[in-house]
Amino acid sequence: MTAHHASPTELSGRLDRLGVLLVCGSGGVGKTSVAAAIALDEAMRGRRVCVITIDPAKRLAQAMGLTRLEDRERKVKLPQGGTAGGSLHALMLDPKTAFDRMVTETASTDEERDRILGNRVYQQVSGSSSGTQEYMALERLYELDRGGKYDLIVVDTPPAAHAKDMLESPHRMLRFLEGKSLRWFLKPGAKAGKLGLKALGGSNGPVVGLLQKITGAEMLRDTTEFLESMEGIYGSVSDRIRVVDRMFGSPNTGFLAVTSPERESVDQAVAFWELLEERRYCFVGTVVNRVEPPAPGTYASDAELDALEGIDESLAARIAAAQVDHSALASRDRSRLDELARETGDALTISIPRLARMVNDLDGLRALAPYLHG
Ligand SMILES: Nc1ncnc2c1ncn2[C@@H]1O[C@H](COP(=O)(O)OP(=O)(O)OP(=O)(O)O)[C@@H](O)[C@H]1O
Numbered sequence: 001m002t003a004h005h006a007s008p009t010e011l012s013g014r015l016d017r018l019g020v021l022l023v024c025g026s027g028g029v030g031k032t033s034v035a036a037a038i039a040l041d042e043a044m045r046g047r048r049v050c051v052i053t054i055d056p057a058k059r060l061a062q063a064m065g066l067t068r069l070e071d072r073e074r075k076v077k078l079p080q081g082g083t084a085g086g087s088l089h090a091l092m093l094d095p096k097t098a099f100d101r102m103v104t105e106t107a108s109t110d111e112e113r114d115r116i117l118g119n120r121v122y123q124q125v126s127g128s129s130s131g132t133q134e135y136m137a138l139e140r141l142y143e144l145d146r147g148g149k150y151d152l153i154v155v156d157t158p159p160a161a162h163a164k165d166m167l168e169s170p171h172r173m174l175r176f177l178e179g180k181s182l183r184w185f186l187k188p189g190a191k192a193g194k195l196g197l198k199a200l201g202g203s204n205g206p207v208v209g210l211l212q213k214i215t216g217a218e219m220l221r222d223t224t225e226f227l228e229s230m231e232g233i234y235g236s237v238s239d240r241i242r243v244v245d246r247m248f249g250s251p252n253t254g255f256l257a258v259t260s261p262e263r264e265s266v267d268q269a270v271a272f273w274e275l276l277e278e279r280r281y282c283f284v285g286t287v288v289n290r291v292e293p294p295a296p297g298t299y300a301s302d303a304e305l306d307a308l309e310g311i312d313e314s315l316a317a318r319i320a321a322a323q324v325d326h327s328a329l330a331s332r333d334r335s336r337l338d339e340l341a342r343e344t345g346d347a348l349t350i351s352i353p354r355l356a357r358m359v360n361d362l363d364g365l366r367a368l369a370p371y372l373h374g
């Protein structure tokens with residue numbers, strides 16, 4: 001039985017009730033492509049949509065005709081045939097610029113602002129680490145949502161992260177700004193060893209990039225200075241982070257998990273669903289991407305292979321073996337999908353086949369639409 005597979009209007013029906021969609025999943029599963037495809041599809045359905053994308057490879061930028069990473073929304077020209085009133089904007093997140101703006105908005109004086117922006121510890125943390133990327137995406141989301149210009153904001157999440165990293169990013173950011181982890185460095189004799197990493201909240205902590213780049217006396221001085229200067233803005237920034245964190249639980253916000261058909265990835269999606277259930281967040285569904293397309297009836301029979309004149313026996317044998325492999329893969333993927341649908345209650349299960357061509361332009365994204373709707 002293949003229950004819960006999307007009917008033509010099921011995804012759009014659920015999205016109509018939402019103003020924010022967070023697209024989550026582990027590295028490389030297709031988050032950026034799916035986020036963009038959904039944003040485009042909803043825009044074609046007549047909604048005013050903005051997609052916040054985090055794609056260092058800039059594949060999506062290419063797809064949407066954006067030329068560079070910048071912190072502003074850009075209008076994307078929609079293909080013909082959409083419902084009137086729809087529009088699509090895209091924003092490529094620049095975490096550093098977003099962080100700088102948060103500091104600028106919360107610093108009480110220009111000196112305070114400049115001291116923070118000029119600090120090396122700050123520059124490392126705000127620039128590159130994955131923890132800050134996730135939080136800054138939420139920060140941008142919050143600003144755009146408050147602006148009220150969009151019916152739906154779709155948020156892509158950074159590469160190489162677990163689905164739940166996004167959920168934890170506000171707290172991680174708070175802990176970081178509290179400075180407890182950084183204070184560890186100020187203890188005499190502290191070394192950035194295993195214990196250090198643990199104190200920083202694990203290998204995904206926002207401070208890890210920093211660890212690798214600043215050492216010794218410089219780090220000590222810059223860290224002290226950083227902590228001192230952050231103290232001034234801590235109060236207002238932490239209030240802000242708490243407000244951002246509350247967006248997760250809003251009935252206006254939904255989560256979509258993207259996964260590959262691989263066991264590990266599907267298990268992660270189920271775990272993510274459980275976590276959201278526990279917190280009573282709105283889980284829209286799972287997109288299983290790169291599913292092996294079934295080919296029933298198109299396999300050559302043994303008799304047909306035997307009847308082929310002019311091909312040698314080893315080639316016929318290889319064709320037969322390839323068919324068996326493909327058939328096994330396709331049926332494995334099909335049963336994974338059913339299993340996922342069973343385990344995630346009334347959430348949607350949407351499958352997108354492994355396509356021959358990569359999604360690198362608007363037409364490519366548009367080609368995903370029929371799969372989104374079953
Ligand atoms: N169904 C599909 N069939 C074929 N290629 C696909 C499919 N989905 C995505 N791709 C391709 O796979 C690559 C990775 O996709 P995408 O960038 O969307 O993944 P991601 O989860 O955002 O990755 P990252 O974690 O690095 O951000 C892209 O080149 C994309 O065009």
Ligand SMILES: [Mg+2]
Pocket residue numbers: 031032033054055156157158159
């Ligand atoms: Mg991506």
